[in-house]
Amino acid sequence: SQQGEEDPQALSIQEGENATMNCSYKTSINNLQWYRQNSGRGLVHLILIRSNEREKHSGRLRVTLDTSKKSSSLLITASRAADTASYFCATPSGGYTGKLIFGQGTTLQVKP
Amino acid sequence: EAQVTQNPRYLITVTGKKLTVTCSQNMNHEYMSWYRQDPGLGLRQIYYSMNVEVTDKGDVPEGYKVSRKEKRNFPLILESPSPNQTSLYFCASTKTGAYEQYFGPGTRLTVT
Numbered sequence: 427s428q429q430g431e432e433d434p435q436a437l438s439i440q441e442g443e444n445a446t447m448n449c450s451y452k453t454s455i456n457n458l459q460w461y462r463q464n465s466g467r468g469l470v471h472l473i474l475i476r477s478n479e480r481e482k483h484s485g486r487l488r489v490t491l492d493t494s495k496k497s498s499s500l501l502i503t504a505s506r507a508a509d510t511a512s513y514f515c516a517t518p519s520g521g522y523t524g525k526l527i528f529g530q531g532t533t534l535q536v537k538p
Numbered sequence: 539e540a541q542v543t544q545n546p547r548y549l550i551t552v553t554g555k556k557l558t559v560t561c562s563q564n565m566n567h568e569y570m571s572w573y574r575q576d577p578g579l580g581l582r583q584i585y586y587s588m589n590v591e592v593t594d595k596g597d598v599p600e601g602y603k604v605s606r607k608e609k610r611n612f613p614l615i616l617e618s619p620s621p622n623q624t625s626l627y628f629c630a631s632t633k634t635g636a637y638e639q640y641f642g643p644g645t646r647l648t649v650t
Contacts, residue, residue: 469630518637530578
């Protein structure tokens, strides 16, 4: 079952612009994570935000979490061509840390 | 270097021919998982393991087997592959108490 639904499915921007991706989820969570996947390759963990946090920063990444709306957003500022990838939100399933439920992902293309 | 490795990276096989995809991690993580990624369906967990000799089904376990005889290794076994198991497979690991997962580079399997 899909926990996270992402929006938009695809996004195309110019280098230097900001990119915003949104994720909605269905059940209560204790954290939400964002991963990046370059074409056909393994996923790389970007950032984790806990349910008691509203906003978190990591370099050019800013993540927000609104537990009342069950939604999160990922903002990439001053995007670069190297940011071209698919981005997924993921939430843990129940209390077990070994299972993540992923959204469908947003495919970001950054044009040089 | 901390990493999760998978072999083979690419595999083309025929229906019914047993195969094993290996996964190994060098981070001493307790939890390991297998996911498959399909267009339009996202990533779905196949099996997971909480530690040596402890495994359980994920969301799509049919047609797969796993074993965890050593902490570092978590092979995925397809006893009788079928074309609907054509997919991109990822192994992942995480340590007790953590949520972020480390993914392998993926194995692209084609069953004809």
